[in-house]
Amino acid sequence: MNTITTTNFNFPNQKSVYRGKVREVYNINNELLVMVATDRLSAFDVVMPKGIPYKGQILNQIATKFMQLTQDIVPNWLIATPDPNVAVGHLCDPFKVEMVIRGYLSGHAAREYALGKRSICGVTMPEGLKENDKFPTPIITPTTKADMGVHDEDISREAILAEGIVSEEDYLVLEKYTRALYQRGTEIAASRGLILVDTKYEFGKTKDGVIVLIDEIHTPDSSRYFYADGYQERQDSGEEQKQLSKEFVRRWLIENNFQGKEGQTIPDMTEEYIEAVSNRYIELYENILGEKFVKADITNIQERIEKNVTEYLKNK
Numbered sequence: 001m002n003t004i005t006t007t008n009f010n011f012p013n014q015k016s017v018y019r020g021k022v023r024e025v026y027n028i029n030n031e032l033l034v035m036v037a038t039d040r041l042s043a044f045d046v047v048m049p050k051g052i053p054y055k056g057q058i059l060n061q062i063a064t065k066f067m068q069l070t071q072d073i074v075p076n077w078l079i080a081t082p083d084p085n086v087a088v089g090h091l092c093d094p095f096k097v098e099m100v101i102r103g104y105l106s107g108h109a110a111r112e113y114a115l116g117k118r119s120i121c122g123v124t125m126p127e128g129l130k131e132n133d134k135f136p137t138p139i140i141t142p143t144t145k146a147d148m149g150v151h152d153e154d155i156s157r158e159a160i161l162a163e164g165i166v167s168e169e170d171y172l173v174l175e176k177y178t179r180a181l182y183q184r185g186t187e188i189a190a191s192r193g194l195i196l197v198d199t200k201y202e203f204g205k206t207k208d209g210v211i212v213l214i215d216e217i218h219t220p221d222s223s224r225y226f227y228a229d230g231y232q233e234r235q236d237s238g239e240e241q242k243q244l245s246k247e248f249v250r251r252w253l254i255e256n257n258f259q260g261k262e263g264q265t266i267p268d269m270t271e272e273y274i275e276a277v278s279n280r281y282i283e284l285y286e287n288i289l290g291e292k293f294v295k296a297d298i299t300n301i302q303e304r305i306e307k308n309v310t311e312y313l314k315n316k
Contacts, residue, residue: 002053002298002299002300002301003039003050003051003052003053003055003298003301004036004038004039004051004056004085004301004302004305005038005039005040005050005051006019006024006038007024007036007038007302007305009026009036009302009305009306009309011026011028011034011306011309011310011313012028012310012313012314013028013029013313014026014027014028015027015028015029015030021040021042021045021047022037022038022040022041022042022047022056022059022221023035023036023037023038023215023216024036024038027091028313030091031090031091032079032088032089032090032091032313032316033077033088033089033090033091033092034086034087034088034309034313035086035087035088035089035215036056036085036086036305037055037056037057037059037060037063037085037086037087038051038056038085039051039052039053039054039055039056040055040056041055041249041277042221043246043249043250043253043260044250044253044258044259044260045152045260046260046266048266048269049266049269050269050274052274052277052278052281053274053275053278053298054278054281054282054293054295054296054298055277055278055281056085057084057085057295057296058219058220058281058282058284058285058293059216059219059220059221060081060084060085060086060087061081061084061285061289062216062218062219062220062285062288062289063087063215063216063217063218063219064078064081064087065289066185066188066217066218066219067213067217069184069188070181070184070185070213070217073180073181073184074177074180074181074212074213075210075211075212075213076089076212076213076214076217077089077090077092077204077206077212077213077214080312082308082309082311082312083304083305083308083309084296085296085301085305086305086308086309088309088312089214090206090207090212091206091207092204092205092206092212092214093204093205094145094202094203094204094214094215095145095165095166095170095174095202095203095204095205096144096145096165096166097142097143097144097145097155097160097165097166097174098142098143098144098145098152098200098201098202099140099142099174099175099177099178099200099201099202099203100121100140100141100142100143100198100199100200101138101139101140101141101178101179101182101198101199101200101201102135102138102139102140102141102197102198103134103135103138103182103186103195103196103197103198104132104133104134104135104195104197104198104226105125105129105130105131105132105133105135106131106132106197106198106224106241107197107198107224107247108120109125109141109198110131110132113125113129113131114131120139120141120154121140121141121142121143121154121155121156121157122156122157122158122159123139123140123141123156125139130235130238132197132226132235132241133235138179138182140157140175140178140179141154142154142155142156142157142160143155143200144165145202157171157175170205170211173211174203174211177201177203177211177213178201181199181201181213181217182196182199185199185217185218185223188218189218189225189228189288190228191290192287192288192289192290193227193228193229193287194225194226194227194228194244194287194288195225195226195227195228195231196218196223196224196225197223197224197225197226197243197245198223198224199217199218199222199223199224200222200223201213201217201222202214202215202216218288219288220244220245220246220281220284220285220288221246223245224243224244224245224247225243225244225245225284225287225288226241226242226243226244227241227242227243227244230242244283244284244287244288245284248280249277252267252273253266253267
């Protein structure tokens with residue numbers, strides 16, 4: 001199936017292009033950013049060699065929807081979505097940290113906890129928790145924002161301020177926005193029969209110095225969801241939680257002896273596995289948004305994106 005794993009567009013008034021793990025961002029006249037969500041699959045900060053059909057469309061459309069559902073509490077960078085895989089927004093200077101917030105002991109935090117650690121990013125975790133238990137209060141565990149091929153690293157609030165990565169005044173805003181977004185995301189998830197377990201947000205500053213939410217929000221790549229129905233029963237009986245997130249990809253990689261560490265080889269992704277991952281992302285979309293996923297025409301994705309974005313920019 002056709003996928004989009006890399007782009008090489010030349011849009012009107014294009015100044016530069018930045019390639020992240022999944023998204024490629026085009027600077028238009030130092031005013032706008034055109035963000036293309038590719039079908040690349042990233043896990044353990046490593047980009048897999050094959051794309052996942054419809055993944056970019058799914059991520060872009062979920063992020064767009066949640067930007068719209070949260071713009072009343074936190075300003076964001078988004079202006080328009082001229083193509084299913086594309087978001088256009090204000091040029092921003094991104095903060096060099098990702099704001100991770102965790103309501104439950106899951107994923108990376110659970111792996112650290114299992115090693116006997118009771119502190120993550122300078123935040124103390126209570127004794128006596130089981131994997132996937134709820135924290136008394138959600139905790140913010142930031143990471144550094146790494147380039148492609150480089151691992152994000154846990155970092156404490158104190159280190160961020162001490163190293164001058166973010167000013168204290170700005171960091172207080174990032175924390176406030178992170179908690180507000182997580183609260184709203186938790187409420188929306190609950191209305192869909194889901195639990196928003198943990199998530200991460202990225203922020204930037206506009207030319208006017210306004211702090212805004214950028215990139216993605218509440219997608220299965222940036223967030224972990226559990227099904228609410230039966231959550232407590234599964235916890236009480238020690239069963240695994242039914243979850244909606246990219247964790248199923250991470251689990252498959254771990255089972256195949258890959259965690260992004262030096263010397264490890266990425267396991268072969270068969271066509272059947274790729275199709276299964278694509279179907280899982282569609283399932284995530286439909287559960288998270290509560291609506292049917294409509295597949296875009298992927299006969300020639302590159303051509304479609306170039307046409308839609310060029311037309312949009314010409315009419316600006």
